[in-house]
Amino acid sequence: STTGGSVIDNAQPICSVSAAVNLALAHNGNVINAIELKEDLADWGVEFHGSNDSEIIAHLLAHAPGLNWQERIAYCMRRLKGAYSLTVMTPTELIGIRDPLGVRPLCIGRLSGGWVLASESCALDHIGADFVRDVRPGEAVLIDADGLRTIYKRAPDNGRISAGCVFEYIYFARPDSTIEGRLVHSSRAAMGAALSAEYPTDADLVIGVPDSAIAAAVGYSQASGIPYAEGLVKNRYVGRTFIQPDQSLRDLGVRLKLNVLPEIISGKRIVVVDDSIVRGTTTPHVVSLLRRGGAREVHLRICAPPIVSPCHFGVDMATRPELIAANMSVEDIRDYVGADSLGFLSHESLVDAVGLQRNTLCMACFTGEYPIPVQLEMDKLALEA
Structure with missing residues (x-):
């Protein structure tokens, strides 16, 4: 359960538009420094429609400094603290991001020449997709017309291997x-x-x-x-x-x-x-x-x-x-x-x-x-x- 009430404005996916990108985001997890990030984004002139941490992540990705996705994601992962497995769509790309501790699951599937991201592998089975692998803790993958590739990796700051939720x-x-x-x-x-x-x-x-x-x-x-x-x-x-x-x-x-x-x-x-x-x-x-x-x-x-x-x-x-x-x-x-x-x-x-x-x-x-x-x-x- 992400931070925020169960109201329609907090329903996912969350959309965000900036001069650099137009994206939609879905999030599983919870960001524990959301209030601090929201204050920073407000200082940048970002307007909020809901009241959850998923919207904060979407706006942070859309407005992050950087010339490309690798730089924007690197900035965001330095700022975000907590658990986040993310799927991000733009008009031409599909992106999967998992926090450095890998608290929540995220996996990659292959379907009829295309690619799928899902929280659980059983979702792939239902649509006839083949499981490829898990997105690794701290990994960001990008899928576009050229296929799948890893564009960024970040290790936990405290030296842990990972911290997947046993629940x-x-x-x-x-x-x-x-x-x-x-x-x-x-x-x-x-x-x-x-x-x-x-x-x-x-x-x-x-x-x-x-x-x-x-x-x-x-x-x-x-x-x-x-x-x-x-x-x-x-x-x-x-x-x-x-x-x-x-x-x-x-x-x-x-x-x-x-x-x-x-x-x-x-x-x-x-x-x-x-x-x-x-x-x-x-x-x-x-x-x-x-x-x-x-x-x-x-x-x-x-x-x-x-x-x-x-x-x-x-x-x-x-x-x-x-x-x-x-x-x-x-x-x-x-x-x-x-x-x-x-x-x-x-x-x-x-x-x-x-x-x-x-x-x-x-x-x-x-x-x-x-x-x-x-x-x-x-x-x-x-x-x-």
């Missing part, structure tokens, strides 16, 4: 996507298997909270030998609830999102695998549904460690007070959600399941250790002023 593997990415060479489905299945080893329990069935925890639930079932069953049904017309812009919409989404299959779970001891617990909005409702459906015991197993710190890089969890694990112990959370037991995946097992080196991942929401300096609390609507 992509847990929740955000689709299971049929590949990120940094790792199939997301395989990572989630490995998370479930690791949960089985870390928190074994006597139970009759394993179920997953649809859709993001299904692969992990199957992994738990296979590793534990406890049968897997579909005990919860998702309303396909309700989107992801925790990334809704306000709590009232999240609460409504939870009530509409799930229903239980009593014939499957009644009288059973259930292991429920879920991807994460962020605010604690969904989990009590899930446990209550299962109890009303006749479950004898409900044992929660979570594919992520406790989330104790805000995200500043594009996930809509911006303050500690809204994070349940930042304010309660595991035992208190268990009692609050009404489960018989609760287990969170360890940091070490999560890294092993993802299959990448720990120093290439951002795990700040679990550790409080950010890959670049950030202010401790972030106001998503700061640019509204």
